[in-house]
Each structure stands twice: as structure tokens, then as C-alpha cells.
Amino acid sequence: MKRNNVRDAALEILLMIEKNQAYSNLLLTKIINKREINGKDIGLLTEIVYGTLQRRDTIDYFLTPFLKNKKIDIWVQNLLRLSLYQIIYLDRVPERAIFFEAVEIAKKRGHKGISSFVNGVLRSIQREGVPSIEQISDPLKRLSIETSHPLWLVTNWVNQFGFDETKKMCEVNITPPEQTARINSNISSVENVLQLLEGEGIEAVRGDLSDDSIKAIKGNLAHTKAFADGYFTIQDESSMLVARALGIKKGDDVLDSCAAPGGKTTHIAELLQNTGSVLSLDLHEHKTKLINDQVSRLKLNNVNTRALDSRQIRKFYQDASFDKILVDAPCSGYGVIRRKPDIKYSKQEIDSKKLASIQLEILSEVATLLKKDGILVYSTCTIGYEENQGVITEFLRNNSEFELDNELAACLPKKMESYVKNGQVQLLPHYFGTDGFYIARLRKQV
Ligand SMILES: C[S@@+](CC[C@H](N)C(=O)[O-])C[C@H]1O[C@@H](n2cnc3c(N)ncnc32)[C@H](O)[C@@H]1O
Numbered sequence: 001m002k003r004n005n006v007r008d009a010a011l012e013i014l015l016m017i018e019k020n021q022a023y024s025n026l027l028l029t030k031i032i033n034k035r036e037i038n039g040k041d042i043g044l045l046t047e048i049v050y051g052t053l054q055r056r057d058t059i060d061y062f063l064t065p066f067l068k069n070k071k072i073d074i075w076v077q078n079l080l081r082l083s084l085y086q087i088i089y090l091d092r093v094p095e096r097a098i099f100f101e102a103v104e105i106a107k108k109r110g111h112k113g114i115s116s117f118v119n120g121v122l123r124s125i126q127r128e129g130v131p132s133i134e135q136i137s138d139p140l141k142r143l144s145i146e147t148s149h150p151l152w153l154v155t156n157w158v159n160q161f162g163f164d165e166t167k168k169m170c171e172v173n174i175t176p177p178e179q180t181a182r183i184n185s186n187i188s189s190v191e192n193v194l195q196l197l198e199g200e201g202i203e204a205v206r207g208d209l210s211d212d213s214i215k216a217i218k219g220n221l222a223h224t225k226a227f228a229d230g231y232f233t234i235q236d237e238s239s240m241l242v243a244r245a246l247g248i249k250k251g252d253d254v255l256d257s258c259a260a261p262g263g264k265t266t267h268i269a270e271l272l273q274n275t276g277s278v279l280s281l282d283l284h285e286h287k288t289k290l291i292n293d294q295v296s297r298l299k300l301n302n303v304n305t306r307a308l309d310s311r312q313i314r315k316f317y318q319d320a321s322f323d324k325i326l327v328d329a330p331c332s333g334y335g336v337i338r339r340k341p342d343i344k345y346s347k348q349e350i351d352s353k354k355l356a357s358i359q360l361e362i363l364s365e366v367a368t369l370l371k372k373d374g375i376l377v378y379s380t381c382t383i384g385y386e387e388n389q390g391v392i393t394e395f396l397r398n399n400s401e402f403e404l405d406n407e408l409a410a411c412l413p414k415k416m417e418s419y420v421k422n423g424q425v426q427l428l429p430h431y432f433g434t435d436g437f438y439i440a441r442l443r444k445q446v
Pocket residue numbers: 257258259260261262263264265281282283287308309310311328329330331362
């Protein structure tokens with residue numbers, strides 16, 4: 001396989017993302033398989049795609065003066081972006097190779113004129129250097145360009161969390177995420193799994209937040225036999241807190257109302273230790289299949305899945321009642337920008353408003369099936385009032401039999417205590433290096 005296929009594959013993925021065809025993580029896997037990219041090149045391809053996306057607006061700021069107002073095709077712009085990303089941020093890639101391959105791709109996709117243009121722009125940047133970000137005098141605009149987040153999002157976060165917190169958050173968002181996993185406590189322990197992984201040549205250590213978590217230092221946990229054999233689930237440490245927030249007890253009947261691909265359903269099922277039951281819903285069969293796959297891999301016996309819109313649950317389960325209910329709602333995902341940097345550019349401010357009304361509909365419907373004294377946990381992997389505290393405030397206004405439950409802090413790791421306030425926590429990615437997450441724990445009083 002010729003090396004320039006990596007850059008061409010990166011360009012193909014970036015163009016598909018521009019057309020909103022799917023999220024970067026899914027496209028990457030699809031193109032790696034389609035083009036049969038080999039192991040060594042997968043690393044470079046991943047780095048180019050994620051790096052270019054993570055820094056897209058910064059790179060555009062650098063490129064703009066060199067384009068001299070010339071209108072260029074979207075593929076040329078993306079070719080320049082990914083080439084400049086490598087020149088500025090990837091020390092180990094020789095510049096000669098970057099220039100050569102950019103020109104070859106331009107020739108192949110366009111014509112000689114375009115390849116000369118691409119070569120000319122890159123050579124000018126090499127000669128003159130990129131413009132300084134320091135010259136942007138407005139601090140919000142500077143932060144927006146420096147960390148490649150849309151100005152409206154930066155402004156929104158600064159209004160909620162202040163400038164310093166927002167800056168830390170934006171800076172973490174342009175770093176690569178860690179890979180962590182949750183041990184399947186039904187069949188193993190952290191020590192045992194670390195040993196198994198060592199035997200497979202993977203370097204891993206205990207996680208930072210949860211007792212049953214591990215963190216990869218070298219190697220990919222997803223490609224191990226221990227994973228295939230059900231010893232653990234790849235999951236961010238913030239996500240592992242959600243099932244904990246439910247305070248699962250043996251024998252509980254639990255509803256997971258937005259469950260695919262099953263990260264939290266399987267955690268709940270593990271905490272039940274082969275007792276009780278989990279009913280896991282998601283919109284479509286192809287989604288519930290993902291849950292079933294994980295349930296089989298982890299050898300769990302207490303999960304039932306069904307393709308169903310949770311907003312319709314009473315039509316199908318009018319006599320059911322649950323001890324615990326989880327709404328891990330569909331959301332804008334601003335807490336997982338490190339994993340899906342394209343979120344920064346594809347989402348609009350208005351999306352949170354639309355999502356908040358769906359989130360409230362789901363909560364309001366499923367809450368009717370909770371037993372007296374039962375626990376309802378609402379969570380999202382997003383950051384910001386509208387889809388989080390705003391939804392809960394509105395829910396509590398309409399459902400006076402519920403109250404925020406202060407037991408939340410006791411369910412979560414001690415380290416997090418100071419961040420838990422009044423039965424809620426908004427975890428920002430720079431607190432513990434996890435994804436950003438919101439969790440609220442509510443109790444039904446009557
Ligand atoms: C944040 S994800 C859930 C992640 C999952 N809890 C886990 O830990 O793996 C939200 C899920 O909600 C599903 N969803 C969206 N609207 C829904 C609805 N009205 N009823 C049921 N599921 C819904 C989406 O298909 C998506 O899979």
C-alpha cells in the first residue's frame with residue numbers, strides 16, 4: 001500500500017464529515033476497512049484526521065492570508081488543512097513527504113494548476129510563517145481560534161463557567177482522549193485483568209476515579225482477547241459514574257430508557273450480580289442489537305432489550321414498575337469533543353433547545369413507571385445549563401412528587417465530592433481528564 005493513500009484516505013474522511021455523512025469515529029473505521037489500511041498506517045491516519053478536525057479553525061486562521069481571497073473547492077481546502085496540520089503539529093513527519101503527497105493528491109483529484117496552487121500556498125507558509133494568534137485582541141475570539149471552538153460555544157460557556165474554566169476546558173478538548181475500561185466484576189478483578197493484559201503485551205494501570213477501572217498506557221484494549229472474552233467494557237470513567245449514581249441493590253428492577261450501545265445497561269446488570277432485571281430500550285432494532293452483542297460478550301443473564309421510543313413506554317408496559325430508572329438522554333455531546341471533534345462544527349446553538357424538549361418528554365414519560373421511593377437518574381455527555389440543570393428544573397416544576405437526592409455524593413468516588421451539588425454534578429473534562437458529563441439523581445417521594 002502506497003503511503004500517500006493515508007493522506008488521500010484522510011481527505012476522503014474529512015470530506016465525508018463536511019457533508020455530515022457520519023461522525024468521525026464511525027467514518028474512520030469504515031474507510032480503514034474499505035481501503036484496507038494496514039496497522040502502521042492506521043495510527044498516522046487517525047492522527048491526521050483527528051488532529052486536523054481538532055484544530056480546524058486554528059488552521060483556517062493560519063491559511064486565510066495565503067489564500068488571498070481566492071475561492072477554492074472544499075477538497076482543496078481540506079487538503080491544505082491536513083497538510084498544514086502535519087507541518088505544524090506532527091514533528092516526526094518529514095516536510096518533504098507532506099509537500100510531495102499534497103501535490104500528488106492535488107494532481108490526481110484536480111489538475112496541474114491546482115497542484116501548483118497547493119504547492120505555492122504551502123511553500124509560502126513555509127517561507128513566511130503563520131500569522132500570530134496573539135494579534136487577536138478580543139479574548140473570547142482569541143480563545144475560539146486558539147482552541148478551535150465556535151465563538152458562540154465559547155461565549156456560552158464563559159457566561160456559565162467563567163473565562164478561566166472555559167479556557168481549561170477548551171484546551172483539554174484539543175488533546176487526545178485516554179482509553180479506559182470498566183472491569184466486569186461478575187467474572188474478574190482489576191488485578192486479574194491487568195495481568196491478562198500484560199500477557200497480551202498491553203501496558204495498563206488502575207484508573208483514576210473508579211475502583212473498577214483501568215487505563216491503557218500502551219496498546220489498544222479493544223483489540224485484546226481479554227476484551228473479546230468479556231473481562232471488561234471500554235468506557236470513559238465519567239460514564240462509569242452513571243450506573244453508580246443509581247445506587248443499584250441486588251434484586252432491583254431497572255429501566256434503562258435510552259440504552260444503546262449498552263455501556264450503562266451492562267454496568268447496571270453487572271452491579272445486580274445476576275439478580276433483578278434490566279429492561280433496555282432504544283429506538284431501533286439495529287441499536288438494541290448492539291446492546292445484545294455486549295450482553296452476550298459479558299455473559300450477562302438479566303437484560304431484556306426492546307426497540308421502542310421511550311416516550312411511548314406506557315402503551316406497551318402499562319402495568320410495569322421499576323425500582324430505578326435511567327435516562328441517559330440523547331444530547332449535543334459537548335462533553336465528548338475530544339473523541340468526536342466534528343461535533344464542534346456540526347452542532348448549532350439551537351440544537352440544545354430542540355434536544356432539551358426531547359429530553360424532557362422522555363423523562364416525563366418514563367418517570368410515571370417509577371415505584372414510590374424509587375430513584376431516577378438523568379445523565380448526558382454534554383456541558384451546559386440548557387440540556388442539563390435546565391431540563392431537571394423544568395421536570396421538577398411539573399412533577400412535584402420528585403426531589404433532587406443528596407445521596408448522589410455518597411454513590412460517587414470521594415474525589416468528586418466537592419463537585420456534587422444538591423443531587424447534581426456537572427463534570428468538566430479538565431477536572432479529572434474524563435469526558436464532560438452531567439448526572440442528576442432524583443427520588444420519587446409518593
Ligand atoms: C447517549 S446515548 C445512550 C448511551 C447508552 N446509555 C450507553 O451507555 O451506552 C442516547 C441513546 O438514546 C437513544 N434515543 C434517542 N431518543 C430515544 C427515545 N425517544 N427512546 C429511546 N431511545 C432513544 C439514541 O438512539 C441513543 O442510542
